[in-house]
Amino acid sequence: MRKGLIASAAAIALLAPGAASAASVSIDVITATWSNVVGGSAVNFTGNGTASASVNWGTGGPQSGYVFTAATMPIASLLPPSPSPDFTLGTFTHRNFPITSGTSITGVRLTITAGISIDNVSQGTKNFVFDFDHWETPNGANPCANGGANGSGVNEFGCADRVQVGFNNLSESIVIGADTYTLNIVGFEINGVPFSEFWTKENASNSALIRANWTLRSEVVPAPMSLALFGMGLAGLGLAMRRRAA
Structure with a gap:
């Protein structure tokens, strides 16, 4: 009798209004556009x-x-759940060379334009927007801004610089049943290890995987980028002035 009640309850749950059904979501093509640079000299x-x-x-x-x-x-995901399992959206490379004149950027925007299909039906393209914060740290500090010793590890060639990325509400969404999802970058991955921020060696090209997932839009917390970029801009200006004076 108890088994019968459990089976009946499960069947009712599946038939209940608003019950989510799984959908296959595929990213079929991606193009990228950088824009909205904050600071920097000779930007191109x-x-x-x-x-x-x-x-x-x-x-x-x-x-x-x-x-x-x-x-x-393509990159395929099954929704729900939220968030979906993480996947690799692309590779991020920071060419981190000493700036001998001029100034570094303190922030920049990346727009990912993705071709989306849901259950093999094209949804056209959607734009997903992310803001990168850039911290150009003083090369000669000891300890470095990341707390490590200068000349060791990631600070081998001078103090490493930091990159962070945050979601921007300009991002578009997709709809699965009654749920609205958006593409969310969750961080960086280096040699299989996830990081929320990327500390990059000086005088080298440094790469990390960009890891992302599909998340219910209501669950994504946008970074307060206008304040963050303003603060980073002031910090970057001061660091650049101290760096030229070093």
Whole structure:
């Protein structure tokens, strides 16, 4: 009798109004566009609107810059649950070279334009927007800003710089049944290890996987980027002035 009651309850739950049914969501193509740079000297863009786009800055030597290169398509997910299992959206590379003149950026925006299919039916393209915070730390500090010793580990060639990424509410959404989802970057991955922020060696090109998932829009907490970028801009200006004086 008890088994029968359990089975009946399960059947009612499946038939209940609003019960979620799983849908297959596929990202079929990605292009990337960098924009909305905060700070920086001699800023230029390469490859915007393609699968591999970069923003570059700095004078007096090799330019520093960010590169986003899309992962191999398609990327398939099953929704729900929220969040979906994490997947690799692409590779992020920071070309981190000393700036001998001019200033570094303190922030920049990345727009991912993705072709979306739900249960093999094309939904067209959606734009997902993310803001990157850049902290150009003083090379000669000891200890470095990350707490490590100068000349060791990630600070091997001078103090490492920090990159963070946050969700922007300009991002579009997809709808599965009664639920609204959006693409959310959850952080970086290096050699299989996840990180919420990326500390990058000086005088080198450093890469990490960008890890993302589909999350209910109501569960995503946007970073207060307008305040963050303003604060980072002031900090970056002070650091750049101290760096030139060093």
